[in-house]
Amino acid sequence: MSIKQNWIEFIKTLQNDICIALEELDGEKFLNDEWKREEGGGGISRIISNGNIFEKGGVNTSKVFGRLPETMQQAFNVSESKFFAAGISLVLHPKNPYAPTVHANWRYFELYDAGGTRIDSWFGGGSDLTPYYLFEEDAKHFHSSLKKAIDHYGEELYALFKKNCDEYFVNNHRNNEARGIGGVFYDYQRPKDEEDAERLFAFQQANANCFLNAYLPIVIRRKDVPFGEKQKHWQEIRRGRYVEFNLIHDRGTLFGLKTNGRTESILMSLPPTVRFEYNYQPEPGSEEDKLLQVCLHPIDWIN
């Protein structure tokens, strides 16, 4: 079976497994929205709203193919081509401000010439954590879970992809403030040959399969910590930064919106309630400021 078919099967199973685990923890069910793409393909969006733990979230898969849109031709520096892309994207926004938001995405892309011959293919993906309050224990757990999963494929990879992540999820209109404490992020991982494709596929699976272990223990630890209006207010301020990053800078979001993607599935990433205040600054030295400082100055959480 081709990498393509295997990948489609993999993300379908992963979507189910992740939703089952989250439903078990939350008690609330995900709704199921299937959609078709006129130009080829479609997707399944699974959405949770007003859960007991998760105020809003989505675990979406999509498989799209057809003629490569012109905007993408420019981006990939090719002429008239066909493409195939399949991936899984998830974002979870817990209600409790002490529990972090998480985002992950794993995707596979194939590019064909006008005659249908495959001319390129690559994997991309990553997961990153956006806490509202800093618990070093949580940051270390998240990062070391990712590192452990990746190390087998090259001991230099975690550091490299961690740096990518720190550089990517950044509001450069806000003094290069990161949206959270990062994780890993990689793109254009191109198989050199059949064997390498198997290796990259396994690498991708290792990343995806470690997600639940990287994230759930953190949520379980924080979901019932008592909080008040002050913490909710700060969470909503930081969620504002999340919105700014996703709508101003995130390539995936903008690409999706500008190439006629399914808006509701793309924007499931936006937080449920958000607050924008003029020039809001946390008190220096406060718990809120401690979080802000690690967003301004990314930390090496493992060494």
Next chain:
Amino acid sequence: MSIKQNWIEFIKTLQNDICIALEELDGEKFLNDEWKREEGGGGISRIISNGNIFEKGGVNTSKVFGRLPETMQQAFNVSESKFFAAGISLVLHPKNPYAPTVHANWRYFELYDAGGTRIDSWFGGGSDLTPYYLFEEDAKHFHSSLKKAIDHYGEELYALFKKNCDEYFVNNHRNNEARGIGGVFYDYQRPKDEEDAERLFAFQQANANCFLNAYLPIVIRRKDVPFGEKQKHWQEIRRGRYVEFNLIHDRGTLFGLKTNGRTESILMSLPPTVRFEYNYQPEPGSEEDKLLQVCLHPIDWIN
């Protein structure tokens, strides 16, 4: 005195007049933030937060000049140049969902060659209304106030600039849904000669001077209408669309953020509290749906 100097004086006086009128109505004062731009110029941001009527708002002026950034050289199709730009921008977000949000901006731009000779200049601006509930009376009042102010300068202008506005403030990622019920929007109004410059200056003043009469009577009518959670919820959903437009599509916002503008002054336009829900649809035929329908199908409010 040059157009440039007159314009700077005009927006300074207008900023004061508008703030005084709004403070008188609201009871709360605007704070005053002055800022300098490293490359030349600066601005005065006047911000209201948690007022009695206005939950959040700003009335900002700026005057910036210097070397034209490279991104702008491309946009204006010129090589190494200098520029001068001065304008006033305002956004007001009332607390009461029955009172509409309003946005207005009036600006003047000059472009010089590397030697400092003026090679181009233009006026731009407009005002538009974003209600959460539709009151035809309000829509008619707002549009006819603008028309009355503009008609003197050409009877075809209102219709033309109203159409510009309907086409500009649109979330094209949401089935071309307008963010509100429009107003007028114009750009690149270039003086042909000295006399024409006077005429355009007067046209610009007429637009700006009609603002308070176009907007305040509407707020006064709606500010004390009783509302409940349902109306606040809908207001916050629609404010989400406002955020989407400003961060994804608005040229002024993106231009400011990407050319190292003052982030807090640019993003004062974002609403105070916002809600994003997956695939939220108002009930067909409801008051909420009535508003949505005029956003999807712009109305000619005057004839």
